[in-house]
Amino acid sequence: MTAPVPSALPPNSVLGIVGGGQLGRMSAMAAARLGFRAHILTNEPDGPAAQVAHGITLGAYDDPDALRRFASAVDVVTFEFENVSADGLELLSGLRTVRPSGRILRVSQDRLAEKRFLDDAGVPVAPWHAVESRQDLDDAAQALGLPFILKTTRLGYDGKGQRRVHTAGDLAGAFDALAPHPLVAEKMIDFACEVSVMVARGIDGTTVTFDVTENRHRNGILDLSLAPARIPPDVAAQARDVAVRVAMALDLVGLLGVEMFIDRDGGILVNEIAPRPHNSGHWTMDACPVDQFAMHVRAITGLPLPPAIRHSDAVMKNLVGPDDMAQWPSIVATPGLLPHHYGKAEARPGRKMGHVNVLFPHGGLPGEFGVEAALGPLARQ
Numbered sequence: 001m002t003a004p005v006p007s008a009l010p011p012n013s014v015l016g017i018v019g020g021g022q023l024g025r026m027s028a029m030a031a032a033r034l035g036f037r038a039h040i041l042t043n044e045p046d047g048p049a050a051q052v053a054h055g056i057t058l059g060a061y062d063d064p065d066a067l068r069r070f071a072s073a074v075d076v077v078t079f080e081f082e083n084v085s086a087d088g089l090e091l092l093s094g095l096r097t098v099r100p101s102g103r104i105l106r107v108s109q110d111r112l113a114e115k116r117f118l119d120d121a122g123v124p125v126a127p128w129h130a131v132e133s134r135q136d137l138d139d140a141a142q143a144l145g146l147p148f149i150l151k152t153t154r155l156g157y158d159g160k161g162q163r164r165v166h167t168a169g170d171l172a173g174a175f176d177a178l179a180p181h182p183l184v185a186e187k188m189i190d191f192a193c194e195v196s197v198m199v200a201r202g203i204d205g206t207t208v209t210f211d212v213t214e215n216r217h218r219n220g221i222l223d224l225s226l227a228p229a230r231i232p233p234d235v236a237a238q239a240r241d242v243a244v245r246v247a248m249a250l251d252l253v254g255l256l257g258v259e260m261f262i263d264r265d266g267g268i269l270v271n272e273i274a275p276r277p278h279n280s281g282h283w284t285m286d287a288c289p290v291d292q293f294a295m296h297v298r299a300i301t302g303l304p305l306p307p308a309i310r311h312s313d314a315v316m317k318n319l320v321g322p323d324d325m326a327q328w329p330s331i332v333a334t335p336g337l338l339p340h341h342y343g344k345a346e347a348r349p350g351r352k353m354g355h356v357n358v359l360f361p362h363g364g365l366p367g368e369f370g371v372e373a374a375l376g377p378l379a380r381q
């Protein structure tokens with residue numbers, strides 16, 4: 001039995017967010033602006049989300065007692081962290097309305113389930129092969145050709161849990177290095193660029209998409225996002241259509257980030273989906289009247305979804321680890337840089353600490369040199 005939720009939650013209702021990181025923090029801040037209170041399930045009492053929340057339940061994501069206490073404190077449940085156990089999801093779904101639904105989370109948690117779902121929905125993905133045994137891996141190499149990418153099905157992020165297989169000699173090592181099995185082998189796509197689309201869908205089925213974002217990675221971590229993506233208008237329109245198709249097939253209520261590759265012929269392949277605000281949508285915080293976090297909060301609380309309008313072109317640069325954070329005093333001193341700090345105490349290498357947005361007039365996104373120049377102290381040397 002799921003507790004009934006009125007069509008739209010009234011102000012002062014409590015939004016339960018599973019996960020205490022920066023996505024929870026920025027969702028909580030957007031919730032507060034709309035008069036909602038955020039309550040976080042986290043094991044970090046002083047983490048990014050807890051710092052700005054109305055309340056927290058301290059506990060593990062798979063602790064039934066913590067999940068029950070959390071559910072009893074909130075009106076609707078959402079996630080900023082996807083890796084909640086199936087049992088935990090079932091428990092939460094029995095106590096409160098969960099948006100996006102537990103089913104969507106289960107699809108996005110598992111690369112194999114995700115590939116099968118996208119195939120069934122008729123959404124194009126890179127050719128792939130499930131790998132349970134060494135024989136499967138040899139079959140994958142045969143079917144996909146070399147090089148290809150081998151990925152774990154669960155818990156991968158920021159390029160972790162992946163190996164590139166360049167030669168037949170790499171097969172055994174990659175198979176042994178990645179666990180648990182099964183794994184997914186994917187054809188290596190020689191893409192022209194990587195893009196993403198943030199799509200939101202309301203309780204009435206309305207969908208809105210933000211402009212397509214172009215994404216650049218560095219050491220497996222998102223480094224820069226540019227909006228709008230520098231792709232032909234018809235390809236951008238198709239990318240938005242693909243995102244809407246995924247949202248409809250999932251019967252989404254909430255926000256979903258859809259990562260895609262654009263191949264050299266303008267063809268679109270979906271890479272992965274994330275049913276939550278997405279790092280590549282952070283530019284919307286300064287370039288859109290209603291940003292991805294506000295859209296997410298509106299969708300899960302049953303409020304109407306306004307058009308996802310963009311008033312400026314934008315570049316988002318992630319602040320990762322101690323090197324980027326060493327620039328913080330210059331960042332806050334540079335006019336035109338719009339900094340967002342996640343409140344993390346320690347800047348470990350590879351850790352996302354914040355991001356910076358830079359705005360340009362609508363239609364005025366500059367070329368490579370202009371982008372670097374606008375980043376001031378964060379420009380690549």
Ligand SMILES: Nc1ncnc2c1ncn2[C@@H]1O[C@H](COP(=O)(O)OP(=O)(O)O)[C@@H](O)[C@H]1O
Nearest residue numbers: 126149156157158159160186187188189217272
């Ligand atoms: N099939 C592929 N072909 C080419 N590059 C890929 C492929 N799969 C992943 N990558 C590269 O690795 C990055 C991380 O892979 P992804 O599957 O998105 O995992 P993560 O969960 O770490 O984001 C992608 O953004 C892309 O740059």
Ligand SMILES: [Mg+2]
Nearest residue numbers: 158259271272
């Ligand atoms: Mg990814």
